[in-house]
Amino acid sequence: MADQRSLPEETHTADPFGSQPILHEVDSWWKIRLTLMRRSLRENWRIFRRSKVGVFGLVIIAFWAIMAVMPTVFFATGFWNPAVYDPVTGLELNPPTRTMTMVERITDPNTEIDRRAVLLDGRIPDTLQIGDTFELPRQPAPPDGRHWLGTDPLGRDVLSQLMHGARASFFLGILAAVVTVVIGTTVGSMAAYFGGIVDAFLMRLADLLILIPGLAILIVIGAVFTFQLWHLAVVIGILSGFGGTAIVLKSQALAVKVKPFIDAARVAGGSARHIIFYHLIPNVMPLSVLYMMFTVTAAIQSEAVLSFLGVLNTDTSWGLMMNLARTQGYLLQVVDFWWLTIPAGLSVTLLSAAFFLVGRGMDEIVNPRLRRR
């Protein structure tokens, strides 16, 4: 194995703890733990780095993390004026204009306008005569120096919305993942450790939750309650934590449960709680971190779909940007109004793909059988 071949190099590095037994420095147990953790982290990073796919994903996540922080920097330094660039209430007051001519019958809708349209549009003085020209403000405006990705139909900056959307996605994805992992590991380990009735109950509950069609039930819940972003995160976390994740982690915990050190802990008088939280869960943790990544992907996607359908009650999100483009009828004008649909759609795709790729990279750490021979 490649791992073994590179091991000798590892012992020659300047690692203060690597070349000598850890127990030489008898300090306190937590220092030893910390050292062990650091070592395993470094080792895992080495394995992770070899999977180019995972690193690629990590780079994309880093990019979006920077994007999510940018608005704060821009607002703080005064580079962006909140009145113009705020993702919800911002408004570009001086949008680029386009010269229009009033005609009897429209032949080119981009430069001509008729009497009816003038009467319908409040922005145009209705004293115009046939043949007059005037400047019509363009809103959604294409990208220019002030708005790098243009503005949306309501005159708000698209780039700012995109950055705030990244923030919302990170918040939602990470919260959902944490809830999933906490519930999933606890439920899975408990089902594996206790067996019997506890196992049957928890696993049937998991079956029930798998039965429930995720998106449809989210729409139902969205119709019953006013749905905030963090509600959605918690609901996704619970559905996935008690459902699919618990089943997978239970099978992993079953494999750990039969290891001798569990028996040893039991013989030494460890309580069920102690064994579950100190022996079972730490050994199931790597796999659950893997599932965390997949939960993030799922959460980002569901949020986007729900906002796109208009069920979710959020301020800014990528799905909401698409929703606006859809309700205002710009969705199929991909060439003329590309900045309304492509950045948002691509962002959802990229960020959820990135978490998925990191998950794939972690798979190689968690699942040694996948590593290259």
Add this chain to the structure above:
Amino acid sequence: MVRYVTRRLIQMVFLFLVFLTVTWFLLYILPGDSVALKYAGNPNIPPEAREVALERLGLDKPVLIQFRDYMFNFFQGDLGVSFNQYPRPVVDIIAERLPRTLVLFLAALVTYYWAGFLAGKYLAWRRGNRGEMLVTIGGVGLYSMFLPWFAFMMIWLFSVLLDWLPLSKFLDPEQWRDAPFRANQVFMRLFWVTLIASVALFASGFIARQTRSRRLGRTLRWGGGALAVGGFFFYWYGVDSGQVMRVYAGDIGFHMILPVLVLTLINFAGVMLLTRSSMLETLREDYILTARAKGLPERVVRDRHAARTALLPVATSLVLAVATVIDGGVITEAVFSWPGMGEILVSSVLSEDIPLAVGAFSFIGILALIGHFVVDILYGVLDPRIRVTEHG
């Protein structure tokens, strides 16, 4: 085994009851009611009419009585009457919509599982070359593609820019104006003919694999394939009942191309990655080494020794995918205005048509339960190493 199956069946029935109860109450507490929604826009309707409507729909009784009635009726095959399409029975609506969803999604499922399995097999076999990372990243990119956005981009590309395919809907109303059939008759015919042809195609391939002689295998594979495809076309062009329907079936098929293409592009990567992982695990087994040591050709080792074992998780995920077909249809059907079960699910929930919504949900539940059950049994059948133990 028998004991396990009976126990699972009893659990399934119990689970379904719980599922139905939860769904019923969850939908019942939806704010507002269907009758109020319907009459809100019309001030000329007297309150008495509202009372009558409530009484006619059975909404004036206490909640628990309504629930009891619903449950009793449900197990007699009566799912109630849709509020919005009064007095149409829910069973009738579902019977109309279900084939449309099934035809579309089964076509997509078969396409992307087949493509994904082939791609995954080669990906695992040629592990570590330059193309692998590209294919993986491209695959994951497609897999995590934001479905509504991607679907609209494809609609724009193929229907707006190139104008090759229809925008949406499942048929062209103009063409169907004086059609002698209802759309669903054509759907059912399409479904059965395609199913028979696919089974014939699969069977010929399967039998061809079992034969020792390579020549006979090849004859069987190509002959059987040609027979299945030929039979399919012969039905539409040669047989009278098929000839009459051909134009209409063709119209439906034409409207199916784009959704199937989108679903395939988005989903095939998932199957591909699953096959790859499963294949990589299989390739580490000793019997693969043995097969290689015996000097068997690469193709035989790959297709006969490795891919067959690697098929196991793929097959189970296929069964689960069939089980969750309706749920997956929610977005696709919304985007393509495909009037199927997913569309019912969303519209009935949003318009508070409780009987229809519960009916649709219960169908999802039944499909999913059967799917999980089949998967458990299938595991035991396909992989003798997995024994069904007492704890299940």
